[in-house]
Amino acid sequence: GDSVTQMEGPVTLSEEAFLTINCTYTATGYPSLFWYVQYPGEGLQLLLKATKADDKGSNKGFEATYRKETTSFHLEKGSVQVSDSAVYFCALHPNNAGNMLTFGGGTRLMVKP
Amino acid sequence: DAGITQSPRYKITETGRQVTLMCHQTWSHSYMFWYRQDLGHGLRLIYYSAAADITDKGEVPDGYVVSRSKTENFPLTLESATRSQTSVYFCASSNAGGAGYGYTFGSGTRLTVV
Numbered sequence: 404g405d406s407v408t409q410m411e412g413p414v415t416l417s418e419e420a421f422l423t424i425n426c427t428y429t430a431t432g433y434p435s436l437f438w439y440v441q442y443p444g445e446g447l448q449l450l451l452k453a454t455k456a457d458d459k460g461s462n463k464g465f466e467a468t469y470r471k472e473t474t475s476f477h478l479e480k481g482s483v484q485v486s487d488s489a490v491y492f493c494a495l496h497p498n499n500a501g502n503m504l505t506f507g508g509g510t511r512l513m514v515k516p
Numbered sequence: 517d518a519g520i521t522q523s524p525r526y527k528i529t530e531t532g533r534q535v536t537l538m539c540h541q542t543w544s545h546s547y548m549f550w551y552r553q554d555l556g557h558g559l560r561l562i563y564y565s566a567a568a569d570i571t572d573k574g575e576v577p578d579g580y581v582v583s584r585s586k587t588e589n590f591p592l593t594l595e596s597a598t599r600s601q602t603s604v605y606f607c608a609s610s611n612a613g614g615a616g617y618g619y620t621f622g623s624g625t626r627l628t629v630v
Contacts, residue, residue, distance in 0.1 A: 437618045446606055446621035447559075492559070496618065504610075504619055508558040 405430045409493050409507035416483055416514050424478040424510045426467075426493035434495040436460075436469050436476040437504070441490040450491070488514045522607050522622035529597050529629055537592045537625045539607030547610040548590040549619065550574075550582065552603040559606070565590055597629045
């Protein structure tokens, strides 16, 4: 079945550092890929998405490129801020008639001033 | 207001009591979901619903009951609460279009069973 694997956290960075959170997936066909962010005490919010190979999703300075050849969708940001401290979830949708997302386990990011 | 709302935001209940968590969405999304989030386990799907009067089990359904008599509401009931059900519960909804849209989540209910 479909699966999403994220790097274990927590990831601890200093402010203005470069961020990469790795995400790889296993799926048949051509899934859509998502990154969600969960700030402390809140629900998950959609951060960005990509629906086909080589698409780049971007939002709030974060980017992720859908790489079908490596089955990856790594999240990157050039300069993190303290306010980016959150848990990040990678997810996929198989693009079939069902409507189920498969989530990774989440990666906690802590940014220190 | 438009959106997806969960209530209550916080709940403390005693072991053995019945408790119902509410979820309401205003978009007429056909799909709705209940997840629980626990440290070390990420998000785990409890139940989901593809439409009114259609529900199905997820990964961890034991001890929970759902109903969906109206498209906009999807309550989750713990019939006899146990300490292991202490968790943060999230409701989500999704457009029947599925692909490319993802889910919209509520703000969560933090449930403590004492």
